[in-house]
Amino acid sequence: MSLGWGFIGASTIAKQWMVGAVNAQDDQQVVALMSSNKERGLAFAAENSIARAYQNIDDLLADPKVDAVYISTTNELHYQQVLDAAAAGKHVLCEKPLALNIEDAEQMVAACAQAGVVMGTNHHLRNAATHQAIRHQIASGVIGDVVAMRIFHAVHLPENLQTWRINKPQAGGGVILDIVVHDADTVRYLLGEDPIDVMAYQQHAGMGQSIEDGAMVMMRMPSGALVQSHESFVVPYAGTGLEVHGTKGSIFAKDIMTQQSVGEIELVTEQGREAIPVTPHNLYQHSLEKFGAAIKGAGTPAVTGEDGVKSLAIALAVSRSAVAGVRINVEYPEF
Numbered sequence: 001m002s003l004g005w006g007f008i009g010a011s012t013i014a015k016q017w018m019v020g021a022v023n024a025q026d027d028q029q030v031v032a033l034m035s036s037n038k039e040r041g042l043a044f045a046a047e048n049s050i051a052r053a054y055q056n057i058d059d060l061l062a063d064p065k066v067d068a069v070y071i072s073t074t075n076e077l078h079y080q081q082v083l084d085a086a087a088a089g090k091h092v093l094c095e096k097p098l099a100l101n102i103e104d105a106e107q108m109v110a111a112c113a114q115a116g117v118v119m120g121t122n123h124h125l126r127n128a129a130t131h132q133a134i135r136h137q138i139a140s141g142v143i144g145d146v147v148a149m150r151i152f153h154a155v156h157l158p159e160n161l162q163t164w165r166i167n168k169p170q171a172g173g174g175v176i177l178d179i180v181v182h183d184a185d186t187v188r189y190l191l192g193e194d195p196i197d198v199m200a201y202q203q204h205a206g207m208g209q210s211i212e213d214g215a216m217v218m219m220r221m222p223s224g225a226l227v228q229s230h231e232s233f234v235v236p237y238a239g240t241g242l243e244v245h246g247t248k249g250s251i252f253a254k255d256i257m258t259q260q261s262v263g264e265i266e267l268v269t270e271q272g273r274e275a276i277p278v279t280p281h282n283l284y285q286h287s288l289e290k291f292g293a294a295i296k297g298a299g300t301p302a303v304t305g306e307d308g309v310k311s312l313a314i315a316l317a318v319s320r321s322a323v324a325g326v327r328i329n330v331e332y333p334e335f
């Protein structure tokens with residue numbers, strides 16, 4: 001039986017990645033869309049061959065062909081939309097950050113659990129073949145004990161996205177909830193542990209309007225490893241990547257903090273320098289494959305709701321640290 005998706009949000013990510021990623025699955029289809037704007041919704045549905053466009057979430061949730069919803073509205077709307085979807089018995093794949101505070105995010109996870117529906121968070125990077133290969137290398141022990149990790153995720157925010165991200169704090173704009181939250185998930189995924197505390201600076205480098213557009217973060221891990229990351233909306237030529245340094249080796253990965261299936265990984269040990277081969281796949285298709293399988297009872301989504309709460313907890317601690325100028329403990333809810 002085909003899994004019918006209702007898309008909540010006529011967004012850029014839905015158009016650029018998620019409609020195509022659903023359509024690439026043999027047994028999934030986007031059957032309906034909801035936009036708050038009638039014309040935009042109808043145009044989006046027509047352009048993307050989606051049968052029905054709704055202006056109201058209740059109408060979308062009442063559509064019997066909708067089995068699951070993908071929520072990619074602005075961040076302040078995720079909370080209520082997830083609660084509504086769970087109450088209607090729909091599976092939920094929600095964009096990051098799940099919410100603007102931890103209490104809301106916890107409630108979203110609890111509502112899905114209570115309704116018996118699958119919940120996933122659409123952090124894309126864990127779905128990349130490059131990140132999966134790096135995790136495998138670290139777990140194999142080839143670089144020894146991890147001592148440090150450095151993440152380079154400073155980019156130039158494309159002009160078409162220079163909207164709520166740079167001028168609407170109440171919508172969860174700013175580089176911390178936009179990019180640091182992804183890096184927080186990446187750290188957890190690659191190192192297999194959750195940061196204890198963070199220290200961070202943020203900056204206003206000219207793009208953000210009363211909202212941060214750059215950050216540098218330090219995280220301290222339970223193992224003793226230190227993590228450093230740089231996120232920005234205003235740096236066009238830095239290139240992205242990450243490094244993991246261990247007692248027996250180092251991993252250097254270039255161009256991997258991206259939505260594209262690209263990037264290169266090198267491992268350096270006493271044996272010398274070698275390229276780690278990767279067979280690339282589409283990140284969002286991988287996310288949807290895992291989500292579809294989880295609905296059928298096979299495994300969990302690539303990134304669960306609980307994972308989304310934890311990446312948000314880290315990002316919020318980063319924000320508090322940057323504002324207060326002090327080290328902040330990351331407080332994770334009990335699940």
Ligand code: NDP
Pocket residue numbers: 008009010011012013014034035036037040041072073074075095096097122123124161163178259
């Ligand atoms: P957009 O700004 O493209 O869309 C967000 C909302 O804005 C849409 O739901 C839509 O509302 C409204 N909107 C869209 N186009 C217009 C327009 N021309 N004029 C006025 N309003 C408009 O957001 P993104 O796609 O960049 O991000 C959406 C969500 O996805 C966010 O939560 C973000 O954090 C996340 N995201 C995740 C990524 C990932 O890789 N995991 C990558 C990029 C974003 P309506 O539906 O009511 O029409």
